Amino acid sequence: MSTPHDQPAVDLAEDPNTVEGALALVRKHGGRVTSSRRFLLRVLFEVEGHHTAEELATAVQLQAPDIHISTIYRNLDELERLGVVVHSHLGHGPATYHLAAGAHGHLVCEECGATIEAPTELFAGLSRTARSRFGFDVNPHHFAVLGRCSACRSAGTHTTPTA
Amino acid sequence: MSTPHDQPAVDLAEDPNTVEGALALVRKHGGRVTSSRRFLLRVLFEVEGHHTAEELATAVQLQAPDIHISTIYRNLDELERLGVVVHSHLGHGPATYHLAAGAHGHLVCEECGATIEAPTELFAGLSRTARSRFGFDVNPHHFAVLGRCSACRSAGTHTTPTA
DNA sequence: GTCGATGCAAACGTTTTGCACACTG
DNA sequence: CAGTGTGCAAAACGTTTGCATCGAC
Secondary structure, X not given: OOOOOOOOOOOOOOOOOOHHHHHHHHHHOOOOXXXXXXXXXXXXXXXXXXXXXXXXXXXXXXXXXXOOHHHHHHHHHHHHHOOOEEEEEOOOOOOEEEEHHHOOEEEEEOOOOOEEEEOHHHHHHHHHHHHHHHOOEEOOOOEOEEEEOHHXXXXXXXXXXXX | OOOOOOOOOOOOOOOOOOHHHHHHHHHHOOOOOOHHHHHHHHHHHHOOOOEEHHHHHHHHHHHOOOOOHHHHHHHHHHHHHOOOEEEEEOOOOOOEEEEHHXXXXXXXXXXXXXXXXXXXXXXXXXXXXXXXXXXXXXXXXOEOEEEEOHHHHHHOOOOOOOO
């Protein structure tokens, strides 16, 4: 995968895998290249893993304190429409955002909140069956699959209520 | 279907499959048998499918207008602790509640919101793999699996953005 | 009479929106 | 200069909580 970055400011195909490429995409779709957008994209490319809008806002605000969280939400929405980022719901609580390129499934423990990033193949069987039985096309990225992690299972409290 | 209700007030084993049985369970756990609880349980046993707290409140209020939605939430919580009801998240928006006896998985269309009630076996393969690969015990009931239903897929708009 | 349950209003955390102003192209 | 993006404040949404009162046992 040769990623030639000799001519950094010219080679701006609308490639959502770079900050400037994503901005080019935005521009192509009639949007403007603003500093808020660039700051947010920089943060998204720097941090790894899942982050709530609030966390992203905090990170952005280290560099540009006046960028408001509503701007973060609006920009995340737009970047999601353009396919640059995706959001996931990892249980109760706020949604988390990450670059679409790193999309994957999630297993989240209902007890301790631990998150396992699961390769999309984990869902291959489910996807196949859902497709053939129900004509349903599974998107394993948007909502996490809940359950209990091994640690909580060994700690071994309430599996079945009542009893 | 022999459902002998000759001695309606006596045969109250703590059987969560009847209104009075569930109330017996509540009492056994130190709770009181109140009319709010009975109304809510009656509604839960009468309606079928998934219902939000607000829908359940509206239904209860047809018979007892003063029962407040906070009471509905508190009672749903308690009934869930006792294993009588479960709640599920079927995508964005409010949680839905139904009797634990009818627990099942859900496939929910991200586009039109259509809900498919999927038998738990649909998740058997995923559960097995998650268990062996990650030591993770999948609970297929709590959060729906999102995706696209066949109708929306044929209608065939945006599957991949940009392109 | 004790203690759990209820109604109400108010708070909560997350996200969205209306508006006037600022900036990009 | 047209029109998109922004900051701010306020609303929206689903849910939870504090408190005084009420009701079950």
